[in-house]
Amino acid sequence: MRHAVKVGDYTVDGSKLLVIAGPCVIESESLCIEVAHALKEITTQLDLPFVFKASYDKANRTSIESFRGPGLERGLEILAKVKEQVGIPVTTDVHETCQVKPASEVVDLVQIPAFLCRQTDLLVEAGKWAKAVNIKKGQFADANIMVHAARKVEAGGCKNILLTERGTFFGYGDLVVDMRNLLWLRQSGCPVIFDATHSVQRPSGLGSASGGRREFVPLLLRAAVAAGVDGIFLEVHPEPDKALSDGPNMVPLNFVAELLAMAKELHAVVRKFCQR
Template sequence: MKTLKALFKEQYNPENFFLIAGPCVIEDEDLVMGIAEKVSAICKRLNIPYVFKASYRKANRTSINSFTGIGDVEGLDLLQKVGQTFNLPVTSDIHSAAEAAMAAAYVDVLQIPAFLCRQTDILLAAADTGKFVNVKKGQFASGEAMKFAVEKIEQAGNKHVMLTERGTTFGYQDLVVDYRNIPIMKEMGVPVIMDCTHSLQQPNQTSGVTGGNPKMIGTIAKAAIATGANGLFIETHPEPAKAKSDGANVLRLDLLEPLLEELVRIREAVYVKA
């Protein structure tokens, strides 16, 4: 896709999936630089285009006591440093229209959280920056309904749109993945990404901390590649038990490389050249 070529430039590889990966939130410089260095090296070896991801601020937390970040400017500075140091595109989520221009000065892709995928003012503000905009499908939305988010951004003059499947609410404390949404959203002419970690969240826990099922990350990822996902979103941390956000559903960093090796083989088996 021409939009992906513009994002990845010399790293563009139409015969492979791309990866968006990193810690859920920026905790400190050592963490983000260490993860970026390791994942970048793995992706170069496997010829996987790579976008580094970390939130500079977490606005949607279950508890008032949950960690939200080290400061907006401090977090964005670190994201920019990662991109410059490792020659990577970087992404982070925004939570209001006012954040779009600020974040766009530091990142290559603006991520719209699932809960906000219908918020017109945020979508238009993100579109106006000219940056790539990755909209996560709401847990309450169908794949078909995401055409309206795409239309809002494209009609604002920005053709750099991506959509991410991240599961559908099932009861109060679980999510399920409907893989029909991948080909459905691809029909809109945009790259489609599978969020392999947030789709395994178990929200609304009475403890005030979101649960998860990280043992199923590989299953989610393999099925996504088999059903045609253009990219994968995987949050990772060297010590999930010590992560300050989403530790219950991130992939332990040392497990990422063998999983990606397996996924590359699956991609090779199912890929059909245009």
């Protein structure tokens, strides 16, 4: 049975779709403030709970030459400003155990990257310090093992845990989404989030960087909401093709309102006919 989870002032229990959205990486303070304000306005109008996401460090970029972000200290300063000025919860990912405590002092939701979903020390440390934890399912991982990742976080003391589906490796340079995973993840008892943008990523598809097929985001999002997810994750940018990370799979900011309105209406239909 799924249990409710607290993220900031929100209770994630399936009654409303949780929206986790923002740029892939912190490119600048001004960009984060701009996107956060725009997304807050959209989600407020739609009456959807919203958590702003941006990474202070993209530690698994394909190339050593790729932009990684401003780093832990400056990145957390920017996220703190977003939280204070825009009045919303914030999240970011952590990569090492030493990052968990300082990140947890700022963000409302600590994210465990997909490639690190089996890292026991990182998961336990997140459970020790974080208010809530979102674990991305690895592209290599069976959905049924994610219950063990959740138990590692619980061993650290945190019960507010989300699990996120983001696609599975399909050969060497592509991902495919098995919608059955959304049901299997739910068997953990944790609310389930669907990452609609990383799921269309093409790992290392551009040679020195990852590619993506953002035109498939609406299709996969509709399918995931119809399958009964509790929230959706979107990476968003005003000009994705000029973004410094993951541009090919990010959603243009001016398309988000339409996408979320569609998701909200579909979610209402699912709840009407498939009470969970």
